[in-house]
Amino acid sequence: MVAKDHLLASDKYLKNNLFDKAREEIQIASQVDPTNPYISAFEERLKLFEETYIKRHPNINPQNAPQDSNAMNTMVVTQPQPVLMMNPTVAPPIESPRVSSKEELLTSTIMEMRHQIEELNRALNHERLAREEIVTQQLDASVRQLRAALEKAWQFGAPKNNESEEVKRLVRILNISSDVETSVTREVKLTMYGKAVKEVIAKRKLLRSSSSTLEWLRKIYQVSINEYLEYESHFLTELVTSQFRGTMLFVSPDEKLRGDFVPRFKEIGFAVASASTAEEALEKVEKLNPAIVLCDTMSEKGGLSGFKFLHFWRTRSKNQTVPFILLCEPLEENEIRASELKEAEGFISKTCEFDEINSMVSEKLQHIREYIGTLT
Amino acid sequence: MGKVVLLVDDDEDNRELVKFVVSRSRLDLELVIAVNGLDAIQYIKIKRPDLILMDMQMPVMDGYEAVSVIKGDPLYSSIPIVAFTAQARPEDIARTRSLGCVEHYTKPMDPEELLNTIQKYIGSE
Numbered sequence: 082m083v084a085k086d087h088l089l090a091s092d093k094y095l096k097n098n099l100f101d102k103a104r105e106e107i108q109i110a111s112q113v114d115p116t117n118p119y120i121s122a123f124e125e126r127l128k129l130f131e132e133t134y135i136k137r138h139p140n141i142n143p144q145n146a147p148q149d150s151n152a153m154n155t156m157v158v159t160q161p162q163p164v165l166m167m168n169p170t171v172a173p174p175i176e177s178p179r180v181s182s183k184e185e186l187l188t189s190t191i192m193e194m195r196h197q198i199e200e201l202n203r204a205l206n207h208e209r210l211a212r213e214e215i216v217t218q219q220l221d222a223s224v225r226q227l228r229a230a231l232e233k234a235w236q237f238g239a240p241k242n243n244e245s246e247e248v249k250r251l252v253r254i255l256n257i258s259s260d261v262e263t264s265v266t267r268e269v270k271l272t273m274y275g276k277a278v279k280e281v282i283a284k285r286k287l288l289r290s291s292s293s294t295l296e297w298l299r300k301i302y303q304v305s306i307n308e309y310l311e312y313e314s315h316f317l318t319e320l321v322t323s324q325f326r327g328t329m330l331f332v333s334p335d336e337k338l339r340g341d342f343v344p345r346f347k348e349i350g351f352a353v354a355s356a357s358t359a360e361e362a363l364e365k366v367e368k369l370n371p372a373i374v375l376c377d378t379m380s381e382k383g384g385l386s387g388f389k390f391l392h393f394w395r396t397r398s399k400n401q402t403v404p405f406i407l408l409c410e411p412l413e414e415n416e417i418r419a420s421e422l423k424e425a426e427g428f429i430s431k432t433c434e435f436d437e438i439n440s441m442v443s444e445k446l447q448h449i450r451e452y453i454g455t456l457t
Numbered sequence: 458m459g460k461v462v463l464l465v466d467d468d469e470d471n472r473e474l475v476k477f478v479v480s481r482s483r484l485d486l487e488l489v490i491a492v493n494g495l496d497a498i499q500y501i502k503i504k505r506p507d508l509i510l511m512d513m514q515m516p517v518m519d520g521y522e523a524v525s526v527i528k529g530d531p532l533y534s535s536i537p538i539v540a541f542t543a544q545a546r547p548e549d550i551a552r553t554r555s556l557g558c559v560e561h562y563t564k565p566m567d568p569e570e571l572l573n574t575i576q577k578y579i580g581s582e
């Protein structure tokens with residue numbers, strides 16, 4: 082063995098607190114190669130380790146030190162590295178404040194790493210969500226495209242062979258799964274069938290038999306009996322709701338407004354009584370019990386305004402479950418919002434589209450239906 | 458090339474319903490519209506239809522007169538005309554037959570029956 086091997090063996094003994102063995106190895110190294118420049122460094126190192134050990138374990142003779150590297154745990158962190166890898170002139174002091182400082186540094190480093198890992202996780206999660214969103218959007222776009230193609234193909238019934246082929250080709254291009262294709266196709270088929278049924282129902286007076294026509298349509302759209310039965314309840318609900326919706330009192334001095342809205346409310350199932358003034362409306366109220374009132378806030382010069390009509394309306398207890406909607410000017414909205422309208426009352430700008438006004442009408446009627454339902 | 462069917466009817470709802478039925482038949486035919494007898498006569502001079510569905514009660518020129526004109530013109534007399542009418546009394550049927558109508562189809566219509574009638578005269582698959 083050369084001196085270097087003995088010094089390495091010495092280092093190993095040092096780490097296990099076997100100071101005598103370490104000393105022996107250094108001595109052998111010194112005999113083998115007295116000129117080795119590291120021998121004195123190892124001697125100093127041995128001394129330092131022994132002193133440190135005595136300080137930390139004052140009641141234990143270093144000759145009897147346990148051969149357990151765990152006993153040197155603290156030193157493991159701070160003890161000098163093997164001599165061959167370090168500057169032999171620099172031996173790190175082993176002092177508890179320094180240990181504490183290093184622990185703090187370690188803790189701080191760990192915290193920083195944790196923070197970085199959390200940041201990284203957040204970024205990865207964000208990226209995953211973004212990717213999922215893109216996939217969802219791509220799928221949505223593909224399904225929209227498929228739906229449009231299917232609606233065209235099913236517009237007049239089950240598609241012809243060439244139309245079916247065209248749809249199949251699109252499905253392949255869009256890489257849509259067969260499950261999605263089947264589901265969308267069924268949905269489109271029933272939708273188109275539903276539209277056709279509604280058209281037929283609307284023209285049933287011109288048909289010899291509604292039932293045989295519906296049966297004919299069922300075949301045209303290749304709707305199975307099961308699908309038909311499943312669809313029937315949905316269809317009947319729509320059919321019923323599109324029928325008579327009650328009596329509406331429409332009050333406005335504006336002939337154009339009445340002309341625009343009254344026929345449209347009639348079309349969707351309301352029996353509409355219109356009045357150009359609140360006074361005329363009051364007369365009509367005596368003869369009919371409206372299910373809902375739509376009243377313009379404006380009035381003819383000298384006449385009762387919509388607000389006054391509303392106040393009068395409220396005085397009758399039986400009217401409390403009748404929705405009353407004020408049709409106002411856009412500038413009046415804030416003023417009305419600040420006023421204390423009751424549950425059944427509402428307001429909407431008369432510049433709104435018919436669908437928006439009708440939506441409010443439906444909402445109010447639904448609300449009243451639910452309220453009445455709680456009373457019975 | 459699709460066959461051409463000329464529908465002559467002044468009632469928009471009826472026209473829409475026939476359009477609805479024909480479009481769903483997937484028959485290879487083109488449905489063209491005239492709103493009275495005179496309109497129909499003007500149309501057939503531009504494009505000869507393969508079949509005419511003729512309402513009989515119409516303003517301007519009714520179906521009876523229009524059928525007479527068409528059947529009286531050797532150029533168009535071979536075009537099959539189906540009387541398409543709500544009048545269902547035996548004398549009504551006899552009258553349309555006597556004018557040269559190949560069939561008397563009585564409204565209200567039955568989609569399958571109407572399509573069968575159309576197919577019978579245009580021979581479309």
